[in-house]
Amino acid sequence: MVTGVPVITVDGPSGSGKGTLAQRIAETLGWHFLDSGAIYRVLGLMVERAGISGDNVDKITEMAKNMPLSFDQGMVLLAGEDVAGAIRTETIGNAASKVAAIPQVREALLAWQRNYAKAPGLVADGRDMGTVVFPQAAVKIFLTASAEERAQRRYKQLKGKGLGVNLARLTEEIRERDERDSKRAVAPLIAAESAYQLDSTAMSIDEVYEQAMFNISMALPDLQR
Template sequence: MGYNVAIDGPAGAGKSTIAKLVAKEKGYIYVDTGAMYRALAVHFLEKGIAAEDTAGIIAAAREAEVSIRYEEGVQQVYLNGENISSRLRTEEVGNMASMTSPIPEVRERLLELQRSLARERDVIMDGRDIGTNILPDADVKVYLTASVETRAKRRYDELTEKGLACDYEEIAKDIRERDERDMNRETAPLRQAEDAVLVDSSDMTIPEVVETIVRLCR
């Protein structure tokens, strides 16, 4: 039986960055569930399906094969045999994933892969409902958050460092809207599990957050 660490929290809270660093520190397998939903979002966008077309989304999800592989210690995400890791972090893909991930059939498509990994290996997973739904018996649960302003500034800095034109207010608006969708969706809404430790990273450095979570683990 694997040792499981679940990190939940809103968009832009730094879950993926922190989870990867904790995984490296502790020797866990990092499973980016958000990347798996984003992989399906790439599939939907490629097929030109609107997020509102639930029937079309469900049909497309059935034919998509999403897999995670580790190549030279780095997680790679494959969609129908193609490595799409470099395409997962665009705003368009993120928004499509946010709008389609609440669909039960989309979630079911990926759920067993996530749980089977957790049964077999020591894993750390981050997402919106890891501790409340996917791994309710996780050994460690963390709810990682930060203020909207902090999250928007981090995203703005990340994009500008890559030379991409962006608007801080638009990013903040997008984050607020995604929070609203994620927290109020019918299926597995974003919320803090009762037994999760709250970590607000608004005024913390990345090493401080990593150290806080590492101390919670065995």
């Protein structure tokens, strides 16, 4: 991590729109973008493919330390294979949530994530970006939405891809994941004390973006848009 590089963090639960918001901010500013969730999803995919039990902490931690992972122009490359689509399923999302609850895994991936902070700046999307990974971030945003709204958004995405999905079950899975993420012992999903909190339940992405950029401009008045 380059000392003095400005960082903006966007944290929140799955389906809140944080990834879309963070990427849009990064594009506007011409900064680097970190999708930390993709890192945990790739690890979850590796664990699922290997058929490893979630109790095998040593093996999962070893996998985390040696992930053959890279990002290139929208592709998520695992040993050269683009797994960008494969890691976006609900199954892998749940697997990611489980491996993310392992303290040794989070420690192993900490330096990996911090190394993304490079000039001119970084916008980091995740669940503990502002509380653990980049506690000194210049601007911290915590984006949320009701479980019902997030389930509806995911439902529409999956239906649009021609996939069969049950809305009630999807809502329950989101609630379960929220519970697991917010109550884990290490790096729980919580808003940083200094975070600007936004509830996107009844807001469009444009409205969320404008509010976020207003807050960013107030915190970083010399920033060029």
